[in-house]
Amino acid sequence: EIVMTQSPATLSVSPGERATLSCRASQTISSNSAWYQQKPGQAPRLLIYGASTRATGIPARFSGSGSGTEFTLTISSLQSEDFAVYYCQQYHNWPFTFGPGTKVDIK
């Protein structure tokens, strides 16, 4: 099973600042990674797939990069609605696996 790790566990950011979230896979997954955003009481929302492709309707301030084992989600200028938990996921091999999440909260 491919293990996904995320850092940091919590990221405190001021509105308008840039946030950079990291994700690492325990073995190479090419570009078969995705990022999700989840707010309390809601289902997750797909932000990025294929490591860098924004999902339909996702604002341009969200961007993804990386390949192989290292991946990054960048939020260029945090808005109030962006404070949430973010998960990375690999879909390179079964079973698909998620990282433990990064909570982005208000500084």
Next chain:
Amino acid sequence: EVQLVESGGGLVQPGGSLRLSCAASGFTFSNYRMHWVRQAPGKGLVWVSHINSDGSSTTYADSVKGRFTISRDNAKNTVYLQMSSLRAEETAVYFCLTDLVGGRNYWGQGTLVTVSS
């Protein structure tokens, strides 16, 4: 509009069984793989199972293999998760979701399964 509506959650005793359903609408259900993901209270996301578009291929997380069975009825636009030998640690919200449909995926609202005596 794409909609996924889960049902079948509830309270079950350890060792018991439960069948979850996920009714889909708003897209050509029979063209897409479907997945189940769960989330224990206050915890992260855990992928559970997938089924391909015609139901001929399935995969499972190691933790549920042999106890959970995913299936689908394309005539009813519904995917199922039959769960048996349930454990207390499997108390969670269970979500069904689609593969990518037009550049995004879709999730249901989730159904809560509580395993407790």
